[in-house]
Amino acid sequence: EAGVVQSPRYKIIEKKQPVAFWCNPISGHNTLYWYLQNLGQGPELLIRYENEEAVDDSQLPKDRFSAERLKGVDSTLKIQPAELGDSAVYLCASRQGPEGTEAFFGQGTRLTVV
Amino acid sequence: LAKTTQPISMDSYEGQEVNITCSHNNIATNDYITWYQQFPSQGPRFIIQGYKTKVTNEVASLFIPADRKSSTLSLPRVSLSDTAVYYCLVGGAGSQGNLIFGKGTKLSVKP
Numbered sequence: 001e002a003g004v005v006q007s008p009r010y011k012i013i014e015k016k017q018p019v020a021f022w023c024n025p026i027s028g029h030n031t032l033y034w035y036l037q038n039l040g041q042g043p044e045l046l047i048r049y050e051n052e053e054a055v056d057d058s059q060l061p062k063d064r065f066s067a068e069r070l071k072g073v074d075s076t077l078k079i080q081p082a083e084l085g086d087s088a089v090y091l092c093a094s095r096q097g098p099e100g101t102e103a104f105f106g107q108g109t110r111l112t113v114v
Numbered sequence: 115l116a117k118t119t120q121p122i123s124m125d126s127y128e129g130q131e132v133n134i135t136c137s138h139n140n141i142a143t144n145d146y147i148t149w150y151q152q153f154p155s156q157g158p159r160f161i162i163q164g165y166k167t168k169v170t171n172e173v174a175s176l177f178i179p180a181d182r183k184s185s186t187l188s189l190p191r192v193s194l195s196d197t198a199v200y201y202c203l204v205g206g207a208g209s210q211g212n213l214i215f216g217k218g219t220k221l222s223v224k225p
Contacts (some may be wrong), residue, residue: 004157033212033213035195035215041217042199042201042215042216042217042218043158043215044215045212045213045214045215050213056212089206091158093157093158093213096217101146101148101163102160102163103160103213104160105156105157105158105159106157107155107156107157108155108157110155
């Protein structure tokens, strides 16, 4: 079975441009996370979904970041407009329902804003 | 969520046993302790999870004392491929709760 799939793997954009990241979680996983990871730091939670509901988006910079998880499966994270400081790796993870304890991560999207 | 404290880095040699200790003084009664491993250019990967005493799987062992204020991840006979960052997380099991990562411990295994 495929793991968590993220695309693109790499993205280079100019500042002030929009960018979007896509995540396909493991089939049947109701919980989905988006993280941001800077070099040498641990992943920082941006948003958590339970099915299609964003149950925690307190760390999402809502002035420029947005996310959606239509139909409770795939998810998209968008930045508009991007800033130089947004350069980082964006990780998606999914987790099964109440019976699941292990989260599975994708390989991430490395964003470079120039 | 309980805050965790880990050493920033550790060095070891191939074949040695490595123990990484994590402090979580404010752990809640229903919190589990989970460890993840991360290689460069990859997402974190689940290693082991426990609630109390000792848990062992094919990769590692997790030792948790009775007061649960700390935990120790034990990697037996490490190899070069165990060089990675190891994260200790504390929180509720299942789909409840967020996964909050600290800075982790960077383990370097030398030949």
